[in-house]
Amino acid sequence: MKFSQVIGQEDATRRLRQQAAEGRVPHALLFCGPEGSGKLASAWALASLLLCQHPTEGDSCGTCPACHMTANLAHPDLHFVFPVIKGKSGKSAPVSDMYLDEWRTLMKESPYFARETWLERMETQNQQAQIYVEESNAILRKLSLKSSQGGYKVMIIWQPELMNIATANKLLKLLEEPPGDTVIILVSERPEQLLGTIVSRTQRIDFKPLNEEELTQALMRDNALEERTARGIARLSGGSYATAQSMLRVNEDADLFFDMFVLLMRLSYQRKVKDMFEWSEQVASWGRERQKSFLDYCQRLIRENFVYNFKLPQINYMGAKEADFAIRFARFVNEQNVIGIMDELSDASRDIEQNVNPRMVFFDFALQMIVLLIPKTSKR
Secondary structure, eight states: OOGGGSOSOHHHHHHHHHHHHTTOOOSEEEEEOOTTSSHHHHHHHHHHHHHOSSOBTTBOOSOSHHHHHHHTTOOTTEEEEOOBOSOGGGOSSOOGGGGHHHHHHHHHHOSOOOHHHHHHHHTOTTOOOBBOHHHHHHHHHHHHSOOTTSSOEEEEEEOGGGBOHHHHHHHHHHHHSOOTTEEEEEEESOGGGSOHHHHTTSEEEEOOOOOHHHHHHHHHHHHOOOHHHHHHHHHHTTTOHHHHHHHHHHHHTHHHHHHHHHHHHHHHHHTOHHHHHHHHHHHHTSOHHHHHHHHHHHHHHHHHHHHHTTOOGGGOOOOHHHHHHHHHHGGGSOTTTHHHHHHHHHHHHHHHHTTOOHHHHHHHHHHHHHHHHSOTTOOO
């Protein structure tokens, strides 16, 4: 990963490249920003630059042996720490190295991914991931070794807010007395959950949500999309390339998601509770990432149907089938219920993320749609 491959974030990457060029990279950095903004990609790019044997114009060369090792996430002086679960190998003291193959595979696919994507890759089976205290011993051991290449040692800690308190206290001691020529990069979406004493010992770099043009160009470059399709996804992605990638996967499932959305709306209107239960069983059988993508799709379609009522086609973003369905359905999404429906979808998405039983989540949501789509005073 080179800085030239990072999407947007010119202010942050310019600052990092300048620090590297001047030889004044802090021993501890805290990259903060929303999901999918490029924090992890930038951390990888900085590591590549620091470990490169022949850096040029503020970026890694991409061709030296060190760059080849860093690109494959196999450089002996590049280390990663990330949340893991206890299930692998039946051990109760998991560390990141146990999941290094899965991490490398996902990173090389794209360093723009959500926590849920990583949980899916680990096959968590409703377990909560965290950075356990055993990880701190591994960190100390790795950073106590001399650099194999005679330069920097770099450790990237992804989502350090998921450290338990014992791990955090050991990391604090390391930040207070850092080994020489070591750079520790904390990559956080919720820095307010970190110990204040840890934050105070790092230099903070903020990453902004990506703008529509940056996302559009990246989607066209990486996925060979037409500009109209890429721009439509960029508008709806909330500044996150992780969300944009998720929406691409939604597009692949678009026909299925549309059919399941339409089916639920019809069953809710007709109050066919038994069929709604069977509907929820089918959605619950999907993987968690797919379930969240479906809920995102539902939120988009509810929003677009609400906007449809205002007769402003220039700000409506629906496919042909979706627009045809909106002719009949949009009147059911109005000022009286749109907030309630969106809240139910947000709650369902949060519950899925927190490993609540998906059968309960989707059946409860389906039942709520009976109430929200059909006011008590309505006549059928």
